[in-house]
Amino acid sequence: MPNYLDIFAGAGGLSEGFIRAGYEPIAHIEMDKAACYTLKTRLAYTWLSEHQESATYMQYLKKDITRKELYDTIPERLLKSVLNYEISNDNLKEIFQKVDRLLNGVTLDLIVGGPPCQAYSLVGRARDENGMVGDSRNYLYILYAEFLRKYRPRYFVFENVTGLLSAKDTDGELYFDKMRRLFKECGYSIEYKQLNAKDYGVLQNRTRIILIGKYGQHEGFYPNIPKVTNDYTVEEIFKDLPKIKAGKGTYGLMPTLHYNGKYLFDAKIKEQDLASVTLHCARPHTSQDLKIYKKVVQLWNKEKKRLNYTDLPKKLQSQKNLDSFLDRFKVVASDLPYSQTVVAHIAKDGHYFIHPDLKQNRSLTPREVARLQTFPDNYYFESASGRPSRTAAFKQIGNAVPVLLAEKIATALLEVW
Structure with missing residues (x-):
């Protein structure tokens, strides 16, 4: 099954979906310390469940054992696969070194993740006195591209808010246009859709941009994601x-x-x-x-x-x-x-x-x-x-x-x- 790297991983909602589908996580990169512990705890659950030791996880939820005691029951390599870093120019070299060690010579198949969306969101721009213009988070896609250049995965999946389609840089150009141009310069064909979670079985009206890149020159590669009808409330x-x-x-x-x-x-x-x-x-x-x-x-x-x-x-x-x-x-x-x-x-x-x-x-x-x-x-x-x-x-x-x-x-x- 394909492996993947999750950047801007958060608490792992995107990653959990890919794990359920059968993909293998190589590493998760996340700047929020609390979310990193959430990722470690979920990796502990997954490993324990796969090894018929899920009773240990329930002991933790019951608070019969501490978080450290829970982590001591799983391989250290899993804990080390959660990288608590802000993705920045200063940290990029060190992050790459750690991901390389985790890959151990294996080719990376997929990168998933989306930078923090506040700078692109309509609400965020409305509430900020500068409309989020010049906010450093607007440019995290440039660092995303560095991962693409470094690892050249077959695919990448980029998620963000629909406000990305209208957010403009200081020169008046859309960030989305700059972003797609940069990803293409990295060697990727780009296709995207606006997907509403409620059309796919989620009880939530949540529309997001899901951009998928495929290495090389391709057309019509965006996968068909069947919609479902909710018959419950x-x-x-x-x-x-x-x-x-x-x-x-x-x-x-x-x-x-x-x-x-x-x-x-x-x-x-x-x-x-x-x-x-x-x-x-x-x-x-x-x-x-x-x-x-x-x-x-x-x-x-x-x-x-x-x-x-x-x-x-x-x-x-x-x-x-x-x-x-x-x-x-x-x-x-x-x-x-x-x-x-x-x-x-x-x-x-x-x-x-x-x-x-x-x-x-x-x-x-x-x-x-x-x-x-x-x-x-x-x-x-x-x-x-x-x-x-x-x-x-x-x-x-x-x-x-x-x-x-x-x-x-x-x-x-x-x-x-």
Whole structure:
């Protein structure tokens, strides 16, 4: 099976999809320390599962053993394959040296990953006083090209937000045009599509640019990724979880009613019949926010309408900006076949991801958001310190590629390999 290198790896949503499809990871490169621990923990799960030792992983989720003790049970080479580096000109030589050692003379088949998207996103540009012009993240694609020049993989898969299609450099030229021209100079034919996750079995309205490059001169090589029709709603992935109020829940294992739906089902996961989840912990909210949340849910349930911030009673309006972002409070509707796009901003507040159950009256937990992103329930999101962190989990989940979408792309690419 093809091997791959994951750059700008994040918490591993894209990588998890490629692993499920049968690809072999050589290394993951990620600058966020917490996400690197998440990647290591997932590699530990995968190795233990493959060697019929998954009980050790469950011991870790139960906190019967420490993170270090978990890592001590797997080969050191796996831990060393997670490279905690910022991809920069200063670090590139050292990164290449470590990847070369991990390859050990084997040819690299594939590179996957997409640079941080904030600099290209429409929302990011709208909120930044300079429209993100000149932001250093705009130019990470140049470093991406250095990996292509160095390793010449047969394919690469580049993921980013649709705002990339309209973001312009200081000279007025589109970054996307510059990017494709550079990739072609590296020897690649380029094809891309806008894919919406909801068309591929994900319960989320999430459109992204998926650009695929193939080394050499080629046309019409973009794989056919079959669309699927969802015959279930968001309610399915919330209904088995314990009902909790704002500020309640736990980071550790919590019993559930046992999820048995097909949305998260994976025949390879042996522990899915263990009716428990982690990170089902709700953030606390102010009394004012809780009052607003009730109005948001009631309006949707009764009239199927989204709340406009200016329609709130004056006593509940504390924001000065009444001209934009008026949909800043939004319920994740349980009766729709998809939710709104999950984004990393959820690490700051949960106003855009209000739980549809009026009685619980809170924003979503990390586990609920992870389910929207199609991460399996036994996927654990780490912090840098080792102490559980809801904020770190939200950030990693929000930045991730939905696992199921990644698996669909990976499987389709394998068919034309």
